[in-house]
Amino acid sequence: MYSREITIVNESGLHARPASDFVKLAGTFQSRIELKRLGEEKTYNAKSIIMLMSLGLAQGEKAILSAEGEDEKEAVDALAELVANLEG
Amino acid sequence: MELFGQPVSPGVVIGEVMRYIPFRPRLTEEPLSTADVPSALARYDQAKTKAREELDALENKMANDPEKAKIIAAHQDILQDPVMDEEIRSLISGQLVSPDAAIAQIYDTYAAVLRQSQNARMQERASDLQDVRLRLLRCLAGVPERNLSALPKPVIVVADDLYPSDTASLDRAHVLGIVTQVGGATSHTAIIARSYEIPAVLGVAGAMEHLSDGQTVILDAVEGKVLTEPSDEEIVAFRAKGEKVSAYLREDKAYLDAEPVTRDGVRMKVYLNIGAVNDAELAGAAHVDGCGLFRTEFLYLNSDHLPGEEEQYQAYRKVLQAFGSKPVTLRTMDVGGDKQLPGLELPEENNPFLGVRGLRLSLARMDLFRTQVRAALRASVHGNLKIMMPMVGALDDLLQAKAVIAEEGAALDRAGIPWNYDIQIGIMVEVPSIALIADMVVQEVDFISVGTNDLTQYLCAADRMNPAVRPYYQAYHPAVFRVLGNLARTFAAAGKPVSVCGELAGDPLAIPVLAGLGIHKLSMNLSSVAGAKRLIRRLNLVEAKALAQEVQNLKTAEEIKARLTAFAERTREGSSSIYV
Numbered sequence: 214m215y216s217r218e219i220t221i222v223n224e225s226g227l228h229a230r231p232a233s234d235f236v237k238l239a240g241t242f243q244s245r246i247e248l249k250r251l252g253e254e255k256t257y258n259a260k261s262i263i264m265l266m267s268l269g270l271a272q273g274e275k276a277i278l279s280a281e282g283e284d285e286k287e288a289v290d291a292l293a294e295l296v297a298n299l300e301g
Numbered sequence: 302m303e304l305f306g307q308p309v310s311p312g313v314v315i316g317e318v319m320r321y322i323p324f325r326p327r328l329t330e331e332p333l334s335t336a337d338v339p340s341a342l343a344r345y346d347q348a349k350t351k352a353r354e355e356l357d358a359l360e361n362k363m364a365n366d367p368e369k370a371k372i373i374a375a376h377q378d379i380l381q382d383p384v385m386d387e388e389i390r391s392l393i394s395g396q397l398v399s400p401d402a403a404i405a406q407i408y409d410t411y412a413a414v415l416r417q418s419q420n421a422r423m424q425e426r427a428s429d430l431q432d433v434r435l436r437l438l439r440c441l442a443g444v445p446e447r448n449l450s451a452l453p454k455p456v457i458v459v460a461d462d463l464y465p466s467d468t469a470s471l472d473r474a475h476v477l478g479i480v481t482q483v484g485g486a487t488s489h490t491a492i493i494a495r496s497y498e499i500p501a502v503l504g505v506a507g508a509m510e511h512l513s514d515g516q517t518v519i520l521d522a523v524e525g526k527v528l529t530e531p532s533d534e535e536i537v538a539f540r541a542k543g544e545k546v547s548a549y550l551r552e553d554k555a556y557l558d559a560e561p562v563t564r565d566g567v568r569m570k571v572y573l574n575i576g577a578v579n580d581a582e583l584a585g586a587a588h589v590d591g592c593g594l595f596r597t598e599f600l601y602l603n604s605d606h607l608p609g610e611e612e613q614y615q616a617y618r619k620v621l622q623a624f625g626s627k628p629v630t631l632r633t634m635d636v637g638g639d640k641q642l643p644g645l646e647l648p649e650e651n652n653p654f655l656g657v658r659g660l661r662l663s664l665a666r667m668d669l670f671r672t673q674v675r676a677a678l679r680a681s682v683h684g685n686l687k688i689m690m691p692m693v694g695a696l697d698d699l700l701q702a703k704a705v706i707a708e709e710g711a712a713l714d715r716a717g718i719p720w721n722y723d724i725q726i727g728i729m730v731e732v733p734s735i736a737l738i739a740d741m742v743v744q745e746v747d748f749i750s751v752g753t754n755d756l757t758q759y760l761c762a763a764d765r766m767n768p769a770v771r772p773y774y775q776a777y778h779p780a781v782f783r784v785l786g787n788l789a790r791t792f793a794a795a796g797k798p799v800s801v802c803g804e805l806a807g808d809p810l811a812i813p814v815l816a817g818l819g820i821h822k823l824s825m826n827l828s829s830v831a832g833a834k835r836l837i838r839r840l841n842l843v844e845a846k847a848l849a850q851e852v853q854n855l856k857t858a859e860e861i862k863a864r865l866t867a868f869a870e871r872t873r874e875g876s877s878s879i880y881v
Contacts, residue, residue, distance in 0.1 A: 258383065263430075
């Protein structure tokens with residue numbers, strides 16, 4: 214398993230359009246990918262738009278992004294980069 | 302035959318009726334047998350594929366409309382969601398739930414999760430889930446998509462109600478007009494109709510029953526009526542009216558951002574009525590002096606649960622921020638026994654409009670009222686908030702409500718939560734008993750806003766929802782203007798403001814009278830703003846005062862309407878008006 218801490222930088226947070234881009238990219242990897250809010254136990258399937266919206270990460274919040282599988286490192290790194298570059 | 306409803310998007314058109322009956326699913330209750338599971342899963346897969354193909358086709362069509370394409374793309378994301386997919390499959394194969402019931406159950410579960418979100422945008426996503434759910438269920442039932450996206454000829458669409466999914470693909474070139482049985486000025490359909498400039502009359506009881514496909518009707522979305530079997534003369538007359546209305550509306554647009562100053566230099570105030578709190582509605586803030594009526598019922602009515610303090614706070618903050626430093630007048634919950642709220646068992650009443658509604662309900666359900674007051678006070682730091690209570694009939698109710706507001710303010714102080722101490726407190730004047738003691742009311746409130754729709758219904762003792770007494774519901778009854786005149790005098794003497802936020806405020810015939818009575822704050826729907834400003838700029842207050850005196854002494858509503866029409870004609874001097 215490979216994990217990284219991410220911070221939401223864009224104003225509208227991780228939902229609507231940004232979330233859509235996120236799950237699309239997540240869906241291209243084989244690994245199981247999960248997100249959880251920093252300090253919380255509950256994990257959310259990062260390939261699910263519904264789960265991301267339920268999680269509702271807002272600007273400034275931190276989360277742990279982790280993946281397990283053959284392409285776990287590529288998946289986490291690519292998604293972390295996407296989050297770091299979100300705008301709007 | 303004439304059918305009546307609420308005109309929400311102006312215009313007059315003549316055309317053929319097309320009744321629109323969208324797919325409404327009936328869910329299977331019986332469980333599957335184990336042997337059926339593989340074919341059930343296959344049917345679910347086929348439905349999903351079909352739904353995806355439909356969305357693909359829609360997305361291609363919407364290529365030049367980025368806003369709608371975005372909605373369709375969001376629907377694709379939802380349809381392809383792996384978590385929901387897995388849960389639906391496991392319900393089918395593990396619990397032997399039939400595919401339709403499984404889809405409904407899982408989509409409903411997540412729609413409820415989103416609705417409870419603290420984020421208003423997320424809450425709106427719940428309706429996208431409903432749309433995808435319906436599409437999937439229809440594909441599963443093998444019913445082809447019936448929509449309004451490709452109509453063979455121009456028609457007047459008649460429906461019980463239209464969902465966002467129905468209007469998202471609306472064939473604008475072929476929809477002449479819209480008639481629905483449910484909905485009002487703030488409904489989704491109304492907002493879409495106005496933004497597309499399609500004449501629409503909503504809340505037309507019995508429309509689906511009384512109108513048939515292919516029948517020619519006249520839709521008068523100025524007066525709010527549908528005329529069937531028109532004579533040749535009527536067709537000629539209404540066609541001419543339609544052309545006049547269109548020309549007038551085209552000219553109106555130029556006035557949306559004009560200053561509402563009368564010819565003799567009085568700056569009137571034009572405010573917005575809101576109640577849906579979506580982007581389209583809040584964009585109106587740029588064109589007005591503030592929000593004169595913020596209806597908060599949407600929080601209770603479009604939801605399957607009672608809204609908590611945080612959910613309300615977020616919604617109020619959003620509105621206050623949209624209006625910046627401009628005032629926003631929040632009206633506390635105005636519901637009663639004619640509307641059932643999820644999570645709130647209201648007893649049925651024989652006369653709900655004379656029953657436990659508005660502030661009466663708030664005081665009977667103090668928990669709800671206190672939650673709303675706290676949310677509003679907390680939000681007050683984000684803008685210029687005023688609070689008003691609806692359906693106040695006696696001073697003791699008002700005093701009790703003020704005490705609650707003061708107590709909740711003190712509680713926030715103890716908790717160290719900031720709020721704006723200068724919030725003005727006012728009431729809606731709708732009940733004749735409170736209007737008649739205006740001299741005592743004025744000592745207890747900072748302002749009043751007159752809800753002329755309810756005031757008229759109570760003054761005339763005519764249920765405004767009952768078509769049988771429609772002739773008795775007289776918006777121009779002399780009593781209405783006398784009551785308004787009395788309120789305006791009393792409050793002017795005390796130096797406190799009176800505004801009008803009912804239909805009368807946006808009515809081009811009535812505006813001169815209101816101005817003449819000294820009511821210079823008018824709150825209306827966005828669609829009325831440009832026309833009202835245009836009219837105000839042609840108005841001379843000296844003449845308006847004389848008119849106001851005159852109509853208070855005319856004997857019938859009909860006489861008053863004729864007088865107002867004549868005045869309007871003279872005021873516009875040659876330019877046309879949609880009311881003539």
